[in-house]
Amino acid sequence: MFCATILTVTRRGGDTMLNNLKLRIKKDLEELLGKQFNAELSIIVEEPKKAELGDLSIPVFSVVKQLRKPLPQIVEIVKETLNQIPDSGYFAKIDSVSGFINITLNRAMFAKLVVEDFNESEDYGTSDIGAGKTVCIDYSSPNIAKPFSIGHLRSTIIGHSLGNILEKCGYKVVRINHLGDFGTPFAKTIYAYLHWGNEEVVKQNSVEELVKLYVEFNEKAKQDKSLDEEARKIFSELEQGNEIYVKLWEYIREESLKDYMKVYDLLGVRFDSYNGEAFYNDKMQRIVDELKEKKLLVKDQGAMIVDLGDDIPPALIQKSDGSTLYITRDLAALFYRKNNYHFDEMLYVVGNEQKLHFTQLKRVIEKMGYDFAEDIHHINFGLVLQDGKKMSTRKGKIVKLEDVLDEASGMSLDYINEKNPGLEDKEQIAESIGVSAVVFNDLKNYRTNDFEFNLEEMVNFTGxxxxxxxxxxxxxxxxxxxxxxxETTLNYDLFEGEHYFEILKNISQYVDTIIKTKQEYAPSILAKYLLKLASLFNSFYAKERVLVEDEIERNTKLHLLKMTKDILNDGMRLLGMQVILKM
RNA sequence: GACCCGGUAGCUCAGCAGGAUAGAGCUGCGGCUUCCUAAGCCGUCGGUCGGGGGUUCGAAUCCCUUCCGGGUCGCCA
Structure with missing residues (x-):
């Protein structure tokens, strides 16, 4: 009877069963107790810290306080009331310990629900919280003519993973690689190429050579201040459509992108759009005009700015020489996306250091009178550190992501040769392991924190x-x-066992975990969940032999394993890791 | 200087819509393979939750203050 109710609710709400049960108990208790005492009560239903205590727990201190009755009396009243709620059929035992009421579930009954829900669901873990909604994600977005460094890693994999997770929640996702293919730095490369570049050499080893030129420019610019001026001039002319510069721009962009695609292929990352900053070159005047029309644009020290209030600095829309800035292009991009993709949410996966920029971006939109400012989210993240310092360079050289991935794959191969030398497709599998190790190492850390990139730890591949x-x-x-x-029938009584039930309980929380991951835009939540699930399985594995004689027991175990594996694989896929069959 | 983020075990990190004895992994130490992959499992050592106040029956979690580290603050992106 109740199975049906719960399953329906699960489908509709996308919650896990355990969470549903918690919410229902909370609601029923609040209602019944509220009626009894004519008071508005807030009941907490949580899980006890220690599994031995039970499956659900209700601290009653706040009730004691509100009703001003002795604790033992309240405990009795709540226990009594618990027995009256419709879900009480699921309770095997109700205890109380020092102000906590602990409920032990009828685990076999609960297990049956979870298993049936899993079996009936085509893609376990999906929800419909994003049905009919579109989300644009701006991620990776490297600056052209520079090597794809470890610094781009976070944006790329966090964005990619969030895209997968959003799709799992029913959203339509538009993945945008907002290439940094414009701006003064780019003009510097063009200047250097024209003055000191060698076409043949650049053709041979394009990106590397272009970086050399860029570095050379910066070194010479230290001596000769007029070079920066020259670069700004080139940029201004590029913006106006100077043919030579535009052609060069196209060439450099093409070559760089080719280089980046190698890394994207390795990571399995794809985009729906590669429209970078340059794409919006002809779409900015409209923004400037609109700002003028709305009387938001003011001249200040020769530049055009939008005043954003006392708490944050103004946004610089146009330089003194009339050329545009980062935020101008971002505004143009934002309106383009709103008008073409009609997003419900716009996510920018960009580092912490640009927090102010996105605050300004939102504020400008608000000032212009648009209501979608609240749909813009800066998905900020911390630095990748090595020995506590920003890991952009190693021995003075930029750390290329490709090299790091190669290194990780190489170490994986060493490990395979040691552990399982006869494995087929060793190289391919080593690459999957190495790349996924780097990806997971990043995603397991909470987004906004800096994290330590420790190659030593990855050598171990343990833990x-x-x-x-x-x-x-x-x-x-x-x-x-x-x-x-x-498969035949299952013996649900086995789930009374702690190590069975713990796994099952975790399985039942998969949807919830994904939804929470989406809500906080934090893949680390899913990553930690998967570690927990894997750990529970490994403990189970050490304790139980799966392929036993008894058919029903064997099938029950196999089914538990299948559910666990499906979730692990699906979760890894969502994180952007590669699933392998042998290692 | 102003604003933002962080400080939890030797190391890397969870926990932070207040709740029970603060948890994992790594490292160290000690165990586990006639049996489904030991890249595993079990045990053990290890903590003034940066310091100090406050709110509360109860604070790592909320508030104030202070110290330390990082980031940002108009013609870069």
Missing amino acids: QTGPYLQYTSVRIQSILDSADSN
């Missing part, structure tokens, strides 16, 4: 790492491969 997840999945796969798959 809270990508390979740990892959290994767990592979282990399960291996068992499933060697088992006959004609």
Whole structure:
């Protein structure tokens, strides 16, 4: 009877069953107790810290306070009331310990619900919170003519992963690589190429050579201040459509993109649009005009600015020489996206250091009188550190992401040669492990924090790492491969066992975890969840033999394993990791 | 100087819409393989939750203050 209700609610709300149960208990208790005492009460239903205490827990201190009755009396009243609610059929036991009422569920009954829900669901973990909504994500967005460094890693994988997670929640996702293919730095490269560049050499090794030229420019500019002036002039002319510069621009952009695609292929990252800053070159005047019309633009020290109030600095829209700035192009991009993709949310996966820029961007939109400022989210993230310092260079050289990925793959291969030398497709698998290790190492850390990039730790591939997840999945796969798959009935009583139930409970929380991950735009939430699930399985594996004689027991275990593996694989996919079958 | 972010075990990090004895991984130490992949599992050592006040029955979590580290603050992106 209740199964039906719960399953319906699950489909509709996208919550896990355990969470649903919590919410219902909360609501029912508040209603019944409220009626009884004519008071508005807020009941907390949580999970006890220690599993031995029970499956659900209700601290009653606040009730004691509000109703001004002795604690033991309140405990009795709440217990009594708990027995009256419709869900009480799920309770196997209700205890109380020093102000906490602990409920132990009828685990077999609960397990049946979870298993049935899993079986009936086509893609477990999906929800409809994003149905009919579109989200644009601006991520990766490297600056052209520079190597794809470790610094671009975070934006790329956080953005990619969030895209996957949003799709899982039913959103339509538009992935945008807002290439930094414009601006003064770019003009510097053009100047250097024209003056000191060698066409043949650049053709051979384009990006590397272009970077050399850019560096050379900056070194010479230190001596000769007029060079910066020259670059600004070139940029201004490029903006006006100077043919030579435009042609050069196209060439450099093409070559750089080719280089980046190698990394994107390695990571499995794809975009719907590669429209970079330059794309908006002819779309900015409209913005400037509109700002003028709305009397928001003022001249200040020769530049055109929008005043944003006392708490933040004004936004610089136009330089003294009339050329545009970063925010001008971002405004143009924003309106273009709003008009073409009709987004419900616009996410910018960009580092912490640009916080002010996005605050200004939102404020300008508000000042212009648009209501979608609140749909703009800066998905900020911290630095990648090495030995506590920003990891952009190593021995003075920029750390290329490709090199890091190669290094990780190489280490994986060493490990395979040591552990499983006979493995087929070793190189391919080593690459999957290495790349995924780097990806996971990033995503397991909470976004906004800086994190330590520790190659040493990745050499070990042990503990809270990508390979740990892959290994767990592979282990399960291996068992499933060697088992006959004609499933019969399951013995739900087995789920009374702690190590069974813990896994099952986690499985039931998958949807919730994904939704929370979306709400906080924090893939680390999903990453930590997967580690927990993998860890629970590995403990189970050490304790229980799966392929036992008893058919029903065997099938029950196999089914638990299959659910676990499906979630691990799906979760890894959402994070942008690669799922492998053997290692 | 102003604003923002961080400070939890030797190291890397969870926990922070207040709740039970503060958790993981790594490292160290000690165990586990006649049996489904030991990249695993189990045990153990290790903490004034930066310091000091306050609110509360109860604070790592909320408020104030202070110290330390990082970021940002008009013609870069």
